[in-house]
Amino acid sequence: MPAVTRWFIKAGLAYVVAALLLGVVLAAPAVAPVPPAVAVWGPVYFHLFMVGWVTQLIFGVAYWMFPRYSRDKPRGNEGQAVATFILLNLGLVCRAVGEPIHALWPAAHWRWVVALSAVLQWLAGMIFVVNTWARVKER
Amino acid sequence: MPRLSCWFIRAALLYLALGFTLGALLLVHKGVPLHPALWRVLPPHLECVLLGWTLQLAMGVAFWILPRFPQGPARGREALAWWAFGLLNVGVCLVGVGWMLGLPGWVPFLGRVLEAVAAVAFAAHAWPRVKPFAT
Numbered sequence: 001m002p003a004v005t006r007w008f009i010k011a012g013l014a015y016v017v018a019a020l021l022l023g024v025v026l027a028a029p030a031v032a033p034v035p036p037a038v039a040v041w042g043p044v045y046f047h048l049f050m051v052g053w054v055t056q057l058i059f060g061v062a063y064w065m066f067p068r069y070s071r072d073k074p075r076g077n078e079g080q081a082v083a084t085f086i087l088l089n090l091g092l093v094c095r096a097v098g099e100p101i102h103a104l105w106p107a108a109h110w111r112w113v114v115a116l117s118a119v120l121q122w123l124a125g126m127i128f129v130v131n132t133w134a135r136v137k138e139r
Numbered sequence: 140m141p142r143l144s145c146w147f148i149r150a151a152l153l154y155l156a157l158g159f160t161l162g163a164l165l166l167v168h169k170g171v172p173l174h175p176a177l178w179r180v181l182p183p184h185l186e187c188v189l190l191g192w193t194l195q196l197a198m199g200v201a202f203w204i205l206p207r208f209p210q211g212p213a214r215g216r217e218a219l220a221w222w223a224f225g226l227l228n229v230g231v232c233l234v235g236v237g238w239m240l241g242l243p244g245w246v247p248f249l250g251r252v253l254e255a256v257a258a259v260a261f262a263a264h265a266w267p268r269v270k271p272f273a274t
Contacts, residue, residue, distance in 0.1 A: 054193060067140055095166065102170060114170030118163040125159035129152045136148045138140060 001064055004081045008060025011089055015052025019045055040103040044096050051121065052092050059084060059128055066135040080131040084124045091120030140203050143220055147199025150228060154191025158184055183235030190254060191231045198223060198261050205268040216264050223261035230254035 022045045028034040063081050068074040075081065098113030140148075161184035168177045202220050207213040214220075233250030236242070 050188065050193075058193075058196060099166075099169065111170035115167045118166035118170070121166075122159050122163035125155055129156045133149070133152060136140065136145050136152070138142055138145055 002075060004085055005060040005064040007085050008056050012053045012056040015048050015056065019048035019053060022048065037104060040100045044099055048096060056088065062132055066132065067137055067139065069135050076131045076135055080127050084128045087120045088124035091117045091124060094120065143224060144199045144203040147195055147202065147224055151192050151196040151199060154187045154195065158187030158192055161187065179239050182238035186231050186235040195227060201265055205265060206270055206272045209273055215267055219260045219264035223257040226253045226257035226260065230257060
């Protein structure tokens with residue numbers, strides 16, 4: 001298993017744990033005196049699961065298992081795979097921190113962190129598509 | 140990788156690109172408001188990433204790696220999987236575009252029906268392939 005795949009999968013495991021723990025917090029107001037403001041973490045919960053876990057696991061396994069790009073570069077451009085990993089995770093962390101803070105205190109300047117997180121994750125997705133496209137081929 | 144898996148996975152990659160683009164627009168809009176009408180892309184964003192990307196990628200990889208048959212067509216009833224590919228993609232487009240543009244309710248409903256039929260077709264294809272190898 002290549003190193004980048006291990007990063008993707010281990011980060012994915014961390015995100016699924018974080019997402020489900022956050023799910024506990026989001027469900028807590030039904031049984032405990034938790035401020036209803038925790039609901040601002042709802043979109044973060046969903047995206048930690050779908051982007052941090054599901055998509056990241058797919059990215060890692062696809063990089064590992066898809067048909068070879070060429071004999072010299074079996075997995076395509078490794079630099080692009082590393083860039084995908086860094087951008088996706090940086091973007092997701094920026095979102096996880098910035099979106100709830102911006103929702104609770106809109107006057108602060110966290111809105112730019114939210115916008116930046118969108119750009120970072122978008123770049124990660126596009127680079128993954130470009131780097132994977134040529135490996136989707138008939139044998 | 141068989142031809143149908145290439146189609147499934149490339150379509151999934153296109154939906155990933157589209158879904159991420161729509162999602163990024165929404166997230167930028169949350170931080171730096173662009174236009175109120177942008178929220179209309181939320182349903183197609185969800186449709187692209189959940190069905191167009193995740194489900195379709197799973198179907199493509201499953202068609203590729205599930206055990207094959209030693210006799211007869213190696214991957215069984217391939218036509219069912221081709222139907223699943225076509226119906227799923229038409230369905231996702233109808234649901235996404237129908238909701239985004241506020242088309243009559245029967246458009247996204249028809250899309251949902253096609254998506255469900257696609258799931259039935261793929262399950263019917265894959266069911267006999269969920270078996271021990273070389274049997």
